[in-house]
Amino acid sequence: MKILQYLIKNPLSLFGILLLVFFALVATFAPQIAKPEAYQISPYKTPRTSFWATPRPISKDHILGTTEGQYDIFYGLVWGTRTAFKIGLGVVLISSFVGITLGSIAAYFGGMVDEILMRIVDIFMAVPFLIAAMVLTTLLGRGIEPMIIALSTFGWMSYARVIRSEILRVKEMDYILAARTYGVNHFSLIFRHILPNSFFPVLVIATMMTGSMVLAASALSFLGVGTEVGYADWGQFISYSRNWIVGQGDDPFKYWYTLFFPGMAIFLFVLSWNLVGDTLRDILDPHIIQK
Amino acid sequence: MLNLILRRLSFLPVVFFALSLMIFSLQMMLTPIQRLSAYISNNAELKGGREQIASLIEKHGLDDPFLVQYWGWLKNIFNGNLGWSESAGAPVSEALLTMFPATAELVILAFIPGFLVAIWLGTKAGVNLNKPTDHTIRVFTILGWSFPTFVFGLIMMLIFYGYLDWLPPGRLSQWAQSEVESNNFIQYTGAHLLDSIINWRWWIFLDALRHMIAPIITLMYVNLASMTRVMRTSMLETMRQDYIRTARAKGLSEKIVQNTHARRNALLPVTTVAGMELAYMLGGVVITETIFDYHGLGQFAAYAASKLDFPAVLGFALYFALILVTINLIVDILYPFIDPRVKVK
Numbered sequence: 001m002k003i004l005q006y007l008i009k010n011p012l013s014l015f016g017i018l019l020l021v022f023f024a025l026v027a028t029f030a031p032q033i034a035k036p037e038a039y040q041i042s043p044y045k046t047p048r049t050s051f052w053a054t055p056r057p058i059s060k061d062h063i064l065g066t067t068e069g070q071y072d073i074f075y076g077l078v079w080g081t082r083t084a085f086k087i088g089l090g091v092v093l094i095s096s097f098v099g100i101t102l103g104s105i106a107a108y109f110g111g112m113v114d115e116i117l118m119r120i121v122d123i124f125m126a127v128p129f130l131i132a133a134m135v136l137t138t139l140l141g142r143g144i145e146p147m148i149i150a151l152s153t154f155g156w157m158s159y160a161r162v163i164r165s166e167i168l169r170v171k172e173m174d175y176i177l178a179a180r181t182y183g184v185n186h187f188s189l190i191f192r193h194i195l196p197n198s199f200f201p202v203l204v205i206a207t208m209m210t211g212s213m214v215l216a217a218s219a220l221s222f223l224g225v226g227t228e229v230g231y232a233d234w235g236q237f238i239s240y241s242r243n244w245i246v247g248q249g250d251d252p253f254k255y256w257y258t259l260f261f262p263g264m265a266i267f268l269f270v271l272s273w274n275l276v277g278d279t280l281r282d283i284l285d286p287h288i289i290q291k
Numbered sequence: 292m293l294n295l296i297l298r299r300l301s302f303l304p305v306v307f308f309a310l311s312l313m314i315f316s317l318q319m320m321l322t323p324i325q326r327l328s329a330y331i332s333n334n335a336e337l338k339g340g341r342e343q344i345a346s347l348i349e350k351h352g353l354d355d356p357f358l359v360q361y362w363g364w365l366k367n368i369f370n371g372n373l374g375w376s377e378s379a380g381a382p383v384s385e386a387l388l389t390m391f392p393a394t395a396e397l398v399i400l401a402f403i404p405g406f407l408v409a410i411w412l413g414t415k416a417g418v419n420l421n422k423p424t425d426h427t428i429r430v431f432t433i434l435g436w437s438f439p440t441f442v443f444g445l446i447m448m449l450i451f452y453g454y455l456d457w458l459p460p461g462r463l464s465q466w467a468q469s470e471v472e473s474n475n476f477i478q479y480t481g482a483h484l485l486d487s488i489i490n491w492r493w494w495i496f497l498d499a500l501r502h503m504i505a506p507i508i509t510l511m512y513v514n515l516a517s518m519t520r521v522m523r524t525s526m527l528e529t530m531r532q533d534y535i536r537t538a539r540a541k542g543l544s545e546k547i548v549q550n551t552h553a554r555r556n557a558l559l560p561v562t563t564v565a566g567m568e569l570a571y572m573l574g575g576v577v578i579t580e581t582i583f584d585y586h587g588l589g590q591f592a593a594y595a596a597s598k599l600d601f602p603a604v605l606g607f608a609l610y611f612a613l614i615l616v617t618i619n620l621i622v623d624i625l626y627p628f629i630d631p632r633v634k635v636k
Binding site: 012119122123125126127128130131132134135136138139215218219222224225238241242245246252253259263266267270271274275278 | 302305306309310313314317320321429430433434436437438439440441442445446448449452453454574577578581582592593596597599604607608611612615616
């Protein structure tokens with residue numbers, strides 16, 4: 001509760017939280033905000049009015065204009081909010097689960113187990129993240145689930161490292177010793193006494209990671225290995241704008257809307273998570289919060 | 292010191308081995324027929340239909356047990372043969388060697404100013420905690436952190452190429468490219484900036500530089516954010532130390548206290564982060580190079596990855612691990628020089 005109070009009192013994180021609430025509302029009410037047409041197989045397939053290549057500017061039918069291939073930008077952005085939440089939260093849930101499990105095992109048992117698990121972490125750290133994620137997404141076939149799996153596979157290491165060092169710190173605390181002398185078993189010692197007390201730094205990382213994973217996912221889509229063509233996904237929409245940013249001879253900014261709106265959507269989404277995460281991190285440092 | 296170097300370098304073979312196993316396992320997710328395509332150069336070889344394909348799979352051992360195939364593959368690599376990269380149309384090692392100078396010159400030019408600016412901004416923010424300067428710098432770094440590289444890059448293109456037509460994409464203009472490839476220009480390093488100085492061709496130097504400005508700014512802005520953030524935190528920590536109070540009590544000017552007493556001591560964590568940052572950048576600035584059509588390692592690796600060109604991906608991964616381990620090692624060796632309190636164990 002105290003944390004929530006601090007988050008709301010700080011203007012930067014308040015702005016972040018408001019943005020997040022806004023995005024959550026858009027995602028929840030996507031079917032009402034941008035009605036799928038009756039003929040659509042899936043609401044995530046952005047409807048297109050024709051196959052005309054040149055983007056069309058803002059009009060009454062397309063309030064944010066259309067991209068190349070006539071995908072409606074407004075529709076794509078609204079449903080893309082759901083995609084962003086799915087990817088961000090999905091990746092963070094899976095990778096934090098893997099990371100926390102391995103990190104806790106390493107820290108709790110120590111010795112040889114610790115050594116081996118941490119070397120595995122080191123090896124995964126030496127993998128070029130984006131390239132490896134590209135390969136795995138391509139292998140698993142394009143789409144949102146392959147992206148989540150690929151980004152989680154190569155993105156769990158920081159959780160393992162942080163939870164490990166936190167547990168090593170907490171393990172030495174007196175109350176853990178007390179619980180141990182009480183004869184508490186391994187399971188409840190880990191889950192009831194150690195993990196809850198070492199969780200906060202992981203929460204900070206998870207918040208920051210949600211933003212960067214959405215960035216990474218849109219980078220994958222931008223590089224052409226992300227979601228299927230036409231899927232309501234912000235990165236996908238930016239990649240449509242790539243051929244049109246130079247505009248036409250007399251009017252270089254002619255197709256500004258193809259880049260501006262999807263770009264803003266990603267930027268604000270990532271920003272909101274980072275603002276909250278940044279403030280959470282300040283809370284971690286007791287010297288700063290006193291001021 | 293020697294001990295540290297040996298310990299770090301001995302980890303390298305382990306990483307190489309694990310990476311090769313990982314990438315080989317990824318490759319094995321493809322069916323034998325899909326993997327056969329790497330061995331086929333034209334349609335005529337597949338004339339025999341189904342039986343021909345089966346015998347080819349047999350011949351190349353694509354249906355053998357996992358370990359047998361892995362061993363055969365590993366033996367090739369041990370012989371120094373990283374394989375043929377389909378997407379580069381050249382042997383992997385040769386492709387990596389020709390791309391490296393391009394990425395290296397771009398990264399170094401973006402990294403050094405970025406590092407210095409980050410130290411400057413971080414110090415400014417750290418000594419002005421919760422004052423307008425601090426807030427401005429914090430907002431600036433969070434914006435930098437949240438701004439997608441590809442959107443920033445595309446905006447740079449829009450303004451400086453589309454509108455002003457100052458900074459074109461690519462590595463060189465057409466005329467400079469043919470000049471560089473001609474006989475009266477000797478490519479000593481492959482890095483155009485250096486080569487043009489050695490050859491004393493200022494026009495080529497200026498042309499290469501002109502193509503690099505936009506990617507450099509993009510890279511700098513994106514990487515500045517995290518380094519500034521760390522510098523700020525580290526500076527905050529240092530400013531609370533007793534020796535800062537002592538320095539102030541001695542009556543030293545605030546400028547000397549901040550610049551010599553505090554900043555010097557706050558440098559250590561930034562060096563670590565900067566080292567990681569440099570390693571990741573040298574490991575290919577995938578998005579920046581793709582947007583600006585700059586033919587470097589990142590663009591090559593991304594293309595190879597999307598085409599599932601496994602020899603190239605493996606070669607790139609090994610190169611990346613090598614860079615990462617080397618730079619971390621260099622940072623560790625530098626520590627005692629930056630901060631004499633740190634002794635190498």
